[in-house]
Amino acid sequence: MGMGIWSMHFIAMLAFRMPIIVTYNTWIVLVSIIPAISASFLALHIISRPELKRSRAILSAVLMATGIVSMHYIGMAAMQMDAIVRYNPLLWGLSALIAFIASLTALYLMYSVKKRAGQPRLWRRKAIAALIMGAAVSTMHYTGMASASFHNRHNMGHAGDTTLSNTILAYAISIGMLVILGMMFTSTYVNRRFESQSLESERKFRSVIESASDAIILADSHSIIRSWNRGAQLMFGYTEKEAIGKPLDMTIPDRFKQIHADGLYPYLMQEPHLSPGAGRRLELYGLRKDGTEFPMELSLAGWEEEGHPFFSSIIRDITERKKAEHKINQMIYLDPLTGLPNRHLLHDRLKEAMDQADESGLMIGIMFLDLDRFKYINDTLGHTMGDLLLVEVSIRLRECVDKQDTVSRQGGDEFIVLLPGTSQEDMTRKAQKILQTFSQSVLVGGQEMFVTPSIGMSLYPNDGNNRDTLIKNADTAMYRVKEQGKNNYQFYTSDMNEVVSRRMNLEIGLRKGIIKNEFTVHYQPQVDILSGTVVGVEALLRWQHPQLGLISPAEFIPLAEETGLIIPIGEWVLREACRQNKEWQDANLPPMRIAVNISTRQFQQSGFVEVVSRALKDTGLEPKYLELELTESIVQNSVHAIAIMHKLKEMGLFLSIDDFGTGYSSLSYLKLFPIDSLKIDQSFTRNLMEDAKDEALVHTIINMAHNLGLKVIAEGVETGEQLQYLLQRHCNEAQGYYFSKPVPPDNISNLLGSVSA
Known part of the structure; x- marks a missing residue:
């Protein structure tokens, strides 16, 4: 110019x-x-x-x-x-x-x-x-x-x-101005091209910023907002006019402002380790115009312009992500049914408690709880009622412990309670409180139920210096409570390991014994009291363990019931008894019934009638020579049991109720059951001559059975006096050591000729 x-x-x-x-x-x-x-x-x-x-x-x-x-x-x-x-x-x-x-x-x-x-x-x-x-x-x-x-x-x-001179001056001015004007036009053209490109880039950049769903905020060295996009307006509720010129921390709750300031500090101070455009990410909470807070992820980046620092904030609302993370954490660490901590969270808390205990010298308690008869409730009333019961149990357990204690569900009906900073006296008090709480009925779905816990307890560091040992020992103590009658508590002792070790060996041996043919069947004669002749035999399972020797049925049969192995074992016994009876008949021995005990799990399994039918068909034994002995607990679900029993009777089988008088079934069911005989439990027969009450019970059972048209067989007869009493009371049959112990099948032919009343 x-x-x-x-x-x-x-x-x-x-x-x-x-x-x-x-x-x-x-x-x-x-x-x-x-x-x-x-x-x-x-x-x-x-x-x-x-x-x-x-x-x-x-x-x-x-x-x-x-x-x-x-x-x-x-x-x-x-x-x-x-x-x-x-x-x-x-x-x-x-x-x-x-x-x-x-x-x-x-x-x-x-x-x-x-x-x-x-x-x-x-x-x-x-x-x-x-x-x-x-x-x-x-x-x-x-x-x-x-x-x-x-x-x-x-x-x-x-x-x-x-x-x-005028000439020189004229040329100098003219040439100089042409050069200046040429430079000016060139500069203007270049600048306009550059400005046009810059404006286009700026428009594109602005378009990207405005279309972004994230909040993008630019601020100067004083943390004053200089740019505010539409995403920021939607996220925080402030319009661009309201936000421009305001301090950036108006979007941050007071309790997070220091964290936010610490995040900005390196950019404001232009620290040398931050290269241009270098960023960092923070997670904190944002503050909307209406005062509500929300979790957000803040990405910071800075640059220098004309010697002054500037920085950008890209903010993302992570509310949904946090909800998803919370849900995942719940799935990982909480039991979905009861909302209690699961085993993963329990292990984390137990590890933390053990670290604190090592510093403080205090003890840690572990309670292992298992609900008695829960499986029966679950099977009879359905899994829905069982789940509702577990929820109610979890509520009661939390009410019995302190806030710092952790009640955890391990699965099924098993619970573990972690008691940090406890003592043996404190654990005893809480165990008694739990037992007292569950002595009252539980109302579930409008139905009153009674459920009791068996509680095993261990203490850190006395009963184990690591997590797995503590829990295992508490579990061991719980099983001791189960063996001693349930609904009680027991502290772990070192001798319990021997019992658990034997139990574990037996369980492993049961599985192998089926494959290795370690099981045999012995037979005990059943004698007609009036004639003294053998009218049948009872098949009794025996197990010869390769290391432990002969194992009592009283020890391994309950374990087989609990593990479910009783189903394949019971089917094997049924087939073996049928085969053996058919073999005796083929050897021209007098035909007789063979009695086989049927467990609850066998009777309740799907297709039990087909299993019996197949065993008879495969062995060729006629159904009238097979007697099934059922316990009273089998027929408690009378509608289901009666239907199965009628199918068995239609096949021509002989049915009896074993150990009568020891169960809990109603006597009114007897008129509905299609049974042929009652077996008096040996606990009554053994004290028949010494205990007047036992004598009265035996007399009553015999009379009741005869009045119902049923035969009576007495178990456990060991003396002539017992046999004479049963004869006088018109008991039909008897079995016991007085006649013979259970013997291998080869001895039965000898017994058939020698046994007499």
């Missing part, structure tokens, strides 16, 4: 013709450039501020006019000629006024359109402004020249080394 004003002046001066020789002082010519450039810089700097004010426009015009006038008259002073220049004050003042008014008009016209960018035909306004500015300079120049008058004088002298 300054060089344009200066060039116009001197090119116009060179076009001015005078009758005398005119040269120019080089230094004064150069000095005249200074006011033109300085005034242009100041005027354009002032008027190009973001907000155009009238005072700034006037000041800019004054500066521009001053620069034009100063340049003109300094340039006039550079003229060296044989004449004196005088100026007309009126025209001189008019030239200055013209420069001011034209400059004001051009500048205002040019810079007032900045705020209305995008208007049509903007280039015309720019062109008009340029023409007015050119006219301002030209009009001022020629008015100034008109105000000058030249008067001859003598002894002017010739120009020295510091003068320039």
Whole structure:
């Protein structure tokens, strides 16, 4: 701008013709450039501020006019000629006024359109402004020249080394301006291309920011918000107008502001280890305009601009992610049915408790609880009722312990209670409280139930110095409670391991024994009391363990029942008994019934009738020679049991109730059962002659059975007196050591000829 004003002046001066020789002082010519450039810089700097004010426009015009006038008259002073220049004050003042008014008009016209960018035909306004500015300079120049008058004088002298000829000056100015204008146009073109690309990039960048669902916030070195996208507005509730210029921490709850400030500190301090664009990620809570809080993930990045740090915050609402994580944690660490900690969480808490106990010297208690008869409730009332019962049990257990204790469900009906910082006395008190609580009925689904716990307990570090040992020993103590009658508690002792070890060996041996044919069947005769003849035999299972020797049925049969192995073992015994009886018949021994004990699990298994039918068919034994002995517990579910028993009777089998009088079935069921006989339990027969109550019970059972049309067989007959009493009371059959112990099948032929009443 300054060089344009200066060039116009001197090119116009060179076009001015005078009758005398005119040269120019080089230094004064150069000095005249200074006011033109300085005034242009100041005027354009002032008027190009973001907000155009009238005072700034006037000041800019004054500066521009001053620069034009100063340049003109300094340039006039550079003229060296044989004449004196005088100026007309009126025209001189008019030239200055013209420069001011034209400059004001051009500048205002040019810079007032900045705020209305995008208007049509903007280039015309720019062109008009340029023409007015050119006219301002030209009009001022020629008015100034008109105000000058030249008067001859003598002894002017010739120009020295510091003068320039008109020709040289004309070429220099022309070439210089062409170069300047060429550079200016090139620079303008390049800048506009760059600005156009920058604007396009900025528009794209802004479009990306505005379309992002995450909140993107830019802030300066004072943590003041400078940019706020639509995602931020939707996330926090503040509009862009409300957010711009506000402190960034207005989006952070008070309790998290220090964490947020610590995250920003490296960027504000421009720490050297942070490379440009380096970021970090924080998880904290955000604060919405309405005061609600939400979990968010904050990604920070910083950069430097004009020596000042700036940073960006990309914020993501992670509410749904946190809910998913919480749900996953619940699935991993909590029992889905009861909401209690599962074994994973228990192990974590137990490890933490053991670390604290090592420091404090306090003990840790483990309670292992198992619900008595839960399987029966689950099987008879259904799994839904069983689940509801477990939920109620978990509630009661939590009410029996302290807040720092952990009640955990391990699976099924097993629970573990972790008692940190406890003692043996404290564990005893809590175990008694649990037993007392469960002595009261539990109401589930409108149905009253009674369920009792068996509790085994161990102490750290006395009963184990690691997690698995503690839990195993508490489990061992619980099984001892089960063996001793249930519904009680027991602390672990070292001798319990021998019992558990034997039990484990027996369970393993049971599984192998089926495969290795370690089981045999012995037979005990059943004698008709009146005639003294053998009318049948009872098949009794025997197990010869390769290391432990002969194992009592009283020891391994309950274990087989518990593990479910009784089903394959019982089926094997049934088939073996049928096969053996058929073999005796084929050897021309007198035909007789063979009695086989049927366990509860066998009887309740699906397809039991088919199992019996297949055993008879495969061995060729007629059904009338097979007797099934059922316990009272089998027929407690009378509707199901009666249906199966009728199917068995239709096949032609002989049915009896074993160990009658020891179960809990109602006597009214007897008239519904399609049975043939009752077996008096040996516990009554053994004390028949010593205990009047036992004698009365035996007499009553015999009379009741005869009145119902049933036969009676007495077990456990060991003396002649017992046999004589049974004969007098018209008992039909008897078996026991008085006649024979259970013997291998090869001895039965001898017994058939020698046994007599």
